[in-house]
Amino acid sequence: MLARTRGATGPSWTSVARVAAGVLVCVVVPLASWATDGRGRLAFTMYASTVTYRLEVTATDAAGRRRRVDPADLAGEVSSPAAPYLRGASGFRTVAQIDPLRAHLRDVARAGCRAFPGDVVDVVLRESPTPLRPGDLDVGPTEDESARVACPAPAR
Amino acid sequence: MIRIRHPLDSSRIALGLVLIARTTPVSRLLPWPVSHVVPPLLGWPEHGFRAAWGGLALPDAVVIALCLVRTAAAVLFTLGVRTTAAGIVAAVAGLVVASQDVFGFKFTLHTLFVGTLLLSLSGAGRSIALVPSARRGARPGPWLVRAFVASVYAWAGIAKVRGAWLSGEVLRALHGVGYLGGSLADVLFASAARCRADAWAVVLVELALGPLLLARRTRTVGLVLAVGMHAVYEVVARPDVYGWIMGALLVCFLGDHAARSRAYGSGHTRARSRWCVRRPMPPSTMNPAP
Numbered sequence: 001m002l003a004r005t006r007g008a009t010g011p012s013w014t015s016v017a018r019v020a021a022g023v024l025v026c027v028v029v030p031l032a033s034w035a036t037d038g039r040g041r042l043a044f045t046m047y048a049s050t051v052t053y054r055l056e057v058t059a060t061d062a063a064g065r066r067r068r069v070d071p072a073d074l075a076g077e078v079s080s081p082a083a084p085y086l087r088g089a090s091g092f093r094t095v096a097q098i099d100p101l102r103a104h105l106r107d108v109a110r111a112g113c114r115a116f117p118g119d120v121v122d123v124v125l126r127e128s129p130t131p132l133r134p135g136d137l138d139v140g141p142t143e144d145e146s147a148r149v150a151c152p153a154p155a156r
Numbered sequence: 157m158i159r160i161r162h163p164l165d166s167s168r169i170a171l172g173l174v175l176i177a178r179t180t181p182v183s184r185l186l187p188w189p190v191s192h193v194v195p196p197l198l199g200w201p202e203h204g205f206r207a208a209w210g211g212l213a214l215p216d217a218v219v220i221a222l223c224l225v226r227t228a229a230a231v232l233f234t235l236g237v238r239t240t241a242a243g244i245v246a247a248v249a250g251l252v253v254a255s256q257d258v259f260g261f262k263f264t265l266h267t268l269f270v271g272t273l274l275l276s277l278s279g280a281g282r283s284i285a286l287v288p289s290a291r292r293g294a295r296p297g298p299w300l301v302r303a304f305v306a307s308v309y310a311w312a313g314i315a316k317v318r319g320a321w322l323s324g325e326v327l328r329a330l331h332g333v334g335y336l337g338g339s340l341a342d343v344l345f346a347s348a349a350r351c352r353a354d355a356w357a358v359v360l361v362e363l364a365l366g367p368l369l370l371a372r373r374t375r376t377v378g379l380v381l382a383v384g385m386h387a388v389y390e391v392v393a394r395p396d397v398y399g400w401i402m403g404a405l406l407v408c409f410l411g412d413h414a415a416r417s418r419a420y421g422s423g424h425t426r427a428r429s430r431w432c433v434r435r436p437m438p439p440s441t442m443n444p445a446p
Contacts, residue, residue: 012294014277015294021273021274021277021300025273025274025304025307026307030311040311041261042266043314044267044308045263045311045315047393048326049320077203077205078203079207079259079260080202081259081260082259093333094332100259104258107206111203111205129320
């Protein structure tokens with residue numbers, strides 16, 4: 001039987017896997033997450049910054065009537081981890097980060113389709129790097145992002 | 157320095173218990189509401205809501221199956237049954253499920269799954285296990301987990317080396333909106349000057365922890381500092397189970413693994429471990445007569 005026992009050279013697959021995993025999770029992933037969007041979403045940036053934001057949600061029906069919707073009303077239509085991003089977001093609030101909200105605004109608008117079938121749902125995210133202080137109503141200039149989804153009409 | 161006999165497997169059991177507790181309804185017994193899992197298992201699809209990473213959404217049935225597989229694998233990993241495979245499966249399933257709802261992403265969970273993966277690859281499961289893993293493949297060693305822990309602290313420190321943090325403004329804001337609370341927080345963040353001093357202290361400690369933990373001579377200092385830092389974080393920030401996860405991973409620093417590796421990796425064992433091919437024994441030697 002062929003055997004390579006004594007004198008075997010070269011690393012085993014487990015050693016290679018360990019080195020590869022170490023380089024990947026300790027260096028490559030965190031570095032790449034800084035490089036791609038400048039926010040370091042996978043670079044253990046825990047609580048390193050804050051963001052102040054509010055959400056404006058409107059539903060427009062087929063006749064063109066616009067209704068202002070409290071974002072908290074959509075909290076029941078999204079997953080439990082997503083709901084806290086919507087509750088209390090009708091006014092400015094300061095949190096540690098809103099990366100998922102910023103990246104998935106359209107998914108939030110789509111969640112509104114369950115409550116407003118046949119309408120067009122608009123979601124506007126207004127955010128400011130300035131922390132909100134107690135009693136403040138205005139946070140100064142904001143950067144806005146929006147998403148619009150035309151909801152399918154309810155089946156008859 | 158405090159030493160324990162099987163640091164890698166002690167770490168495995170501690171992390172496995174956190175993994176089971178944080179991803180199942182057991183989480184509802186934890187005293188922090190932020191750690192509670194509302195659906196049947198962490199990541200279970202809810203209301204058909206989809207916010208998948210990169211738009212790569214999987215069917216609900218697949219996500220549910222992955223949740224179940226992750227839980228079963230986490231139990232096997234903790235008990236020490238096919239530990240390497242179980243840990244890898246639990247970690248990969250956990251990361252894939254987490255990718256299906258980016259709103260659920262937390263560094264706590266990311267660290268939990270990656271820590272599980274690295275412990276599995278490090279050779280955990282050879283002791284304190286229901287079915288100890290066979291002694292083949294590369295020697296077990298905690299260096300991979302140690303490197304990961306050091307890198308977490310280093311990246312956390314690097315992210316804070318910027319004006320907004322070092323001015324104390326971020327800590328002041330987080331305290332102002334209630335993210336940091338309690339009587340200790342009220343003392344620590346009572347003024348702008350204290351917030352600035354605390355911000356610098358956090359950065360300096362986080363940047364120092366990696367080198368202190370990796371160097372054998374300063375490891376005890378590093379461990380004391382790390383545990384102290386997490387204790388303060390627990391009191392003022394209640395950061396989910398993050399302190400528990402890091403505590404479980406820090407167990408890998410308890411013990412001088414070099415001596416154990418030398419004992420494990422004596423010439424014969426090392427040679428066999430490379431390619432692991434057994435030579436059949438002659439029949440006459442298999443059952444020697446008494």
